[in-house]
Amino acid sequence: MDPIAEIIKKINLGCMTQAKSNTRDREQPMNKTQTFECEICKDAEFIVVNKPIYTEKENGISKEIYGPVAEPCKCRELKYYKRILEGSGISEVFQSKTIREYIPKNDKQKQSKAMAIEYINNFHIIRSQRNNSLGITGQPGSGKTHLTIAISNELLRRGIGVLYLQYREVMTQLKQVINDDEQYQMQMNRFKSAPLLLIDDLFKGAIRDGKVNESEMRIMFELINHRYLKQLPVLVSSEYNINKMIDFDDATGSRIAEMCKGRTIDLIGKELNHRMI
Ligand SMILES: [Zn+2]
Structure with a gap:
């Protein structure tokens, strides 16, 4: 048929x-x-x-x-976002992560779990505020991906459209079409307008000699600035903490800092540390 x-x-x-x-x-x-x-x-x-x-x-x-x-139907948009998450490079293990499954191993992780739960439960109020975003930073394996994906899964389940943006992959795609205005704007508009945007591993692979690749920073500024002005929230996970992001680029970093004000945590250690009691 x-x-x-x-x-x-x-x-x-x-x-x-x-x-x-x-x-x-x-x-x-x-x-x-x-x-x-x-x-x-x-x-x-x-x-x-x-x-x-x-x-x-x-x-x-x-x-x-x-x-x-x-x-x-109104579920169609949500299914579109779910398909993107499922079709992403993220392993199936992560795709189904829930907040409940996140077992904190230290105080920082405990705080970040509490912050995630507070964010989910109050998202309907938080979303329209100026500080409507959340940032979890830390080394690979610190649990930042688990938490941000778990927040996304739970909000999707509650009917909020969360668009998943895997930084490295999307940057490569955007840079390929940067000279084709129509293509570029079409792709960017999805990220600019999603009700909630999850930026996974922000600035991954973008740093050389302590600086972010210039064209990637321009793209990120365009995206972040748009969402900042429209008061559209972002969930950010990154290896680099907020201060480091401000060092990379004041305009972009300070907007992220303002959006995530009151909801940023830097997880330093690794999530999987068997020696930890
Ligand atoms: Zn439906």
């Missing part, structure tokens, strides 16, 4: 099941064998709504004619 026919079939199936589930009598035994991630569209990612499709004139009076129109 071709993909479009498949979608229409799914929509039709969804509508029929939806019509059934809309009946008030939920005690009625229903088909329980199938569960859906999204009960609204039954995972078809589209819903059929009745909308005016054209205007007809009858005896001089114009009348709107309604008809069924397929519209993307």
Whole structure:
């Protein structure tokens, strides 16, 4: 079956099941064998709504004619973000990480877990504030990826669109299209407009002689400055702490510092330290 026919079939199936589930009598035994991630569209990612499709004139009076129109369901955007995370280079082990599974081994890690939980639980309020972001820095293996991915997973589960940006990979892609304005803007716009952006391993592989590669810094400034002005939050994980980021570039670093104010932790040690009691 071709993909479009498949979608229409799914929509039709969804509508029929939806019509059934809309009946008030939920005690009625229903088909329980199938569960859906999204009960609204039954995972078809589209819903059929009745909308005016054209205007007809009858005896001089114009009348709107309604008809069924397929519209993307609100879960579609979230699924798009989930697919990006799943399709990223991040191992499956990380993709399913939860906050609960994060076992702190020292005070810094304990603080960072508490900070992550506070962020998740209050995100609906925090997101519209000036200091709406969170930064976890530390050496590879310090647990920063676990925590930032776990925050993303939990917020995605709660219906917040979190776009995953793996710094090294995305920088390489953006630099390849930097002279093609249309392509470049198209890619950048996704990162600029996502409800929450997770920047994983910020500045990884960008430092030479203590300085960040110039074109990468320009790209990061454009992105960070846009989100800063629009008050759109970021989750940052990096090997480099906030002070170091300000050293690299004052304009970019100080904006990150302001966005993450009150929610930055520098995890120094490694997460996996078997000698630690
Ligand atoms: Zn849906």
